Amino acid sequence: MTEVLRRTDPAGAAAPAVAVRGVSKRFASRQGDVHAVDDVSLTLARGEFVSIVGPSGCGKSTLLNMIAGLMPVSGGAIEIAGRPVTGPVHELGIVFQQHLLLAWRTILNNVMLQIEVRRLDRTRYAERAKSLLGRVGLGDFVDRFPDELSGGMNQRAAIVRALIHDPELILMDEPFGALDAITRDQMGLDFHELSRQEGKTVLFITHSISEAVFLSNRVVVMSPRPGRIEEVVAVELPRERHFAIRDEPEFARHTRHIRQLFERMGVLKERRGA
Amino acid sequence: MNSSPPRAAALVDLVDRFAVVLTLAAVVAAWELAVDLGGIPRFVLPAPSDIWASSVAHAGSLAAHSWVTLLETLAGFGVSVAIGIPLAVLIVYSRFFDRVLYPILVASQAVPKVALAPILLVALGYSILPKIIVAFLIAFFPVVVNTVTGLASVDRDTLNLMRSMGASKVDVFLKVRFPHAVPSMIAGFKVAIALAVVGAVVGEFVGSRSGLGYYLLLATGNFDTPLVFACVVCLTLMGIVLFYSVGLLELALARWNRTARRAAETAGAFGS
Numbered sequence: 171m172t173e174v175l176r177r178t179d180p181a182g183a184a185a186p187a188v189a190v191r192g193v194s195k196r197f198a199s200r201q202g203d204v205h206a207v208d209d210v211s212l213t214l215a216r217g218e219f220v221s222i223v224g225p226s227g228c229g230k231s232t233l234l235n236m237i238a239g240l241m242p243v244s245g246g247a248i249e250i251a252g253r254p255v256t257g258p259v260h261e262l263g264i265v266f267q268q269h270l271l272l273a274w275r276t277i278l279n280n281v282m283l284q285i286e287v288r289r290l291d292r293t294r295y296a297e298r299a300k301s302l303l304g305r306v307g308l309g310d311f312v313d314r315f316p317d318e319l320s321g322g323m324n325q326r327a328a329i330v331r332a333l334i335h336d337p338e339l340i341l342m343d344e345p346f347g348a349l350d351a352i353t354r355d356q357m358g359l360d361f362h363e364l365s366r367q368e369g370k371t372v373l374f375i376t377h378s379i380s381e382a383v384f385l386s387n388r389v390v391v392m393s394p395r396p397g398r399i400e401e402v403v404a405v406e407l408p409r410e411r412h413f414a415i416r417d418e419p420e421f422a423r424h425t426r427h428i429r430q431l432f433e434r435m436g437v438l439k440e441r442r443g444a
Numbered sequence: 445m446n447s448s449p450p451r452a453a454a455l456v457d458l459v460d461r462f463a464v465v466l467t468l469a470a471v472v473a474a475w476e477l478a479v480d481l482g483g484i485p486r487f488v489l490p491a492p493s494d495i496w497a498s499s500v501a502h503a504g505s506l507a508a509h510s511w512v513t514l515l516e517t518l519a520g521f522g523v524s525v526a527i528g529i530p531l532a533v534l535i536v537y538s539r540f541f542d543r544v545l546y547p548i549l550v551a552s553q554a555v556p557k558v559a560l561a562p563i564l565l566v567a568l569g570y571s572i573l574p575k576i577i578v579a580f581l582i583a584f585f586p587v588v589v590n591t592v593t594g595l596a597s598v599d600r601d602t603l604n605l606m607r608s609m610g611a612s613k614v615d616v617f618l619k620v621r622f623p624h625a626v627p628s629m630i631a632g633f634k635v636a637i638a639l640a641v642v643g644a645v646v647g648e649f650v651g652s653r654s655g656l657g658y659y660l661l662l663a664t665g666n667f668d669t670p671l672v673f674a675c676v677v678c679l680t681l682m683g684i685v686l687f688y689s690v691g692l693l694e695l696a697l698a699r700w701n702r703t704a705r706r707a708a709e710t711a712g713a714f715g716s
Contacts, residue, residue, distance in 0.1 A: 240607060260608065264604075266604075270602050272624075274623050286615075287615050
């Protein structure tokens with residue numbers, strides 16, 4: 171295995187958290203060659219919260235997997251904190267759409283899996299795990315099993331698992347996609363707060379325009395396959411987010427702008443003659 | 445007990461709880477009556493009371509032969525697990541085992557293993573060994589297949605998550621694949637233990653000087669049908685006890701293995 175934990179790195183201090191340069195991805199599939207991602211370039215500064223929105227199948231998850239080093243690129247290059255990505259990147263936390271908690275471990279032990287696998291100090295991190303679980307409202311549920319909790323609670327635990335080892339970068343692949351709308355809003359706000367307080371760089375994939383605008387500093391709008399960056403929208407809203415922001419004209423202006431981009435790409439269509 | 449449930453309801457509850465026992469008792473009673481009133485010859489179908497009397501009369505021999513068959517069964521099952529699980533791990537982790545050996549193994553199941561018993565007898569004689577081998581040959585396939593299925597059914601995102609944490613193959617195996625496979629493995633054990641009994645008895649049929657299979661043939665030769673039935677009852681009881689023992693193993697594992705617990709809850713701890 172080539173996976174060796176890389177920790178210290180003086181060169182990376184000034185480098186952007188994520189640098190994607192001209193990355194593309196082609197798959198060989200039964201239907202022939204699939205061009206999933208085409209010439210994507212994107213840079214995330216440290217502490218930034220960037221969302222990628224796009225229709226299903228636009229390659230946004232593929233892009234995230236390539237950034238995490240879980241899938242090789244077909245062209246271009248990716249750097250995390252100045253280091254080229256050649257295999258799975260360990261200096262990050264990932265949250266997927268499914269919580270992926272292990273059914274036979276308690277909530278606390280699921281979070282501690284990250285620590286066990288990384289061979290970090292268990293006693294020290296157990297305290298941090300409990301405190302983080304407390305902050306996401308799971309303080310009373312640390313010894314419960316995933317099948318005893320709701321989907322939203324399990325996803326909170328999955329987020330804590332991604333944060334426990336204190337990575338600088340968090341990758342999220344439609345993390346709230348499986349939750350109901352109300353839980354989803356609350357989770358978004360809570361996670362936004364948590365990531366801001368902890369000073370994390372976040373790359374957040376979603377297919378919800380309003381979720382993207384609500385959470386992000388910048389929203390990357392992707393086109394249908396082959397996935398390209400159509401536009402990067404800077405969200406000019408205060409750093410601290412409240413639900414009330416959604417009623418602001420600024421918020422509506424951003425969501426309208428992104429929706430119009432999708433209309434222009436033919437992803438969203440107005441009903442004719444209605 | 446409090447007095448709140450009416451008597452009728454309590455009676456229904458009692459009947460519910462002992463429904464299995466009551467049904468069995470009714471069947472045994474009907475059998476007894478049919479044999480007594482129908483004048484069926486004892487050497488064709490003995491009455492339950494005859495079987496009971498024969499069991500009591502031959503209790504010592506039955507116990508001794510049961511012990512032999514039990515040892516053969518447990519040894520055959522033990523070897524199935526000891527070989528089946530490592531083989532399953534190899535199939536999941538090695539391309540050669542997966543692509544070449546596994547298909548051969550699956551195809552080999554078409555071989556009637558019972559038919560191999562005489563060959564084993566010729567090769568290994570009247571010892572306990574050929575019985576253990578027949579029991580193993582029949583029992584090990586469900587162990588392998590269920591373990592392979594369990595180990596291989598971990599979803600890709602979970603494996604990706606482990607990779608991103610920098611997990612070694614050993615970590616992935618010990619922390620994810622193996623515990624994930626436990627419920628499926630135990631389901632395989634349940635099938636295997638029942639088949640191991642069959643294997644041991646077939647091995648004894650072909651050639652032996654002890655064991656319930658041997659004793660059963662001996663009783664058949666003497667037209668001692670009640671004793672034949674007594675042997676069958678012993679084998680049945682042994683099968684039930686062994687099957688339930690695997691169920692107990694499942695419950696014990698369920699204390700630390702949440703997946704096993706859930707499987708136990710949905711399937712019924714002792715299977716059904």
